Amino acid sequence: MAELLDRIQERALQLNVLLNLHIDLTYRCNERCIHCYLDHDSSDELTLADLERVFAQARGLGTLFLTLSGGEPMVRRDFFPILRSACAHGFAVKLKTNGTMIREPESEAFADLGVHQVQISVYSDNPGTHDRITKLPGSFRRSMEAITLLRNHGIPVVIADPLMRANIADYAKVQKLAEELGVAFTFDPTITPMINGNIDLSDQRITRTALQKLYSDPNLVGDPAEFCRPASAPDDLHENVPCSAGHNAAYIAPDGSVTPCVQFPYSCGNVRDESLSNIWRRSPHMLEVRSIRLKDLHTCSSCDLLGGCTRCPGLAFMQGDLRGPSSIDCEKSEVRFSRVPSSSLVQISMGGQL
């Protein structure tokens, strides 16, 4: 299954087929998470008619995996007509939501429409910690109720646990909670700068010590020795691409602007002004991103950690250089690939408060 998915993604990348499309329907949200990278003013959103046109164009471009997100996408009054249209176009629809607006009728509707996956963020097993992060009292209870309802309707649910200083101590308990609920679990230690470039959120990032603990936790990474073993660089730096963004994936913001990825604010056009097909195939910025190979990364191409690095070109772009390194990912790779004395790893793996 995973091998087939990898093969399909690789094939789409080779053919430049827009297999993966992410659309934020709105930046409005009923939560105010302390780590959120969005500006919640969202006054100029694509209409249902705009989105139906985009769906038809995306289908013509070969899109299979469609992620609908926000903000909180369910705050839109026309959310269900949008979702219904997306499902009718034959996409495998994944929904990212905080779940607080999901009750029995919504769960039933998701099942009827054939929503493929719902991802809900859970920050802690402790309601107080979760609600302090979302700044919405009662949000933990409502998100958990939604997870249970969705699961009971047979809809695959993923609990996403963005890790920051405010909740790093709780990740193992959230993982256990997901296990008890019978749903998948994923975590992400990356707190990105705000979409407007403001880097204030960096205060929320977990420490290197905490990151070391994550990377030495077998419950998260499998065999830590294997996970932290440096990989050799790809044989052909001329042909390998740094990331799938712009190659088989793209993002559309609520106002219709198209970028290679939600985390890569390099504007390639707007679906209100021209077709998604035209932007995907002819936008100079999209073509520029698509032309970049590993050999073009002036610093990273000679880095001995390149092989296993998860460098994000969007974060590099936000740091000011499309072909430069992303310091967040440099740090992650340095921590992951034995730039830390082994004795410290042993101490860290013995646990304790972070």
Place this chain on the structure above:
Amino acid sequence: MNDPYIARNTRLGACTLGGEAIIVTPADSHLYSLNSVATCIWEAANGQSRVSQIVEERICAEFDVDHETALSDALAFVADFSGKGLLMTAEQPFDPAHVAQPFPETPNG
């Protein structure tokens, strides 16, 4: 049903990629990749054609195979996929309002 009308299940995610149909099922997220003959049947499963008609007009026209062999293989494929809930079968044509949208041409990127 010896020779049913067939239609794609509307609740699936699907596309064609490099001439292969890719199908994702909801609930269990199972992924299927079809070969060129199966893709041809899948794309033609619009609820308005019987399997034999698809075999005659599409399979035998595009592939070097005799009608009897192609029909036998196609019916086995349809039985397998209808059993998995990926294809719907009926004795009568499906209501066009309740079948999946036309399958787009394979994109070139």
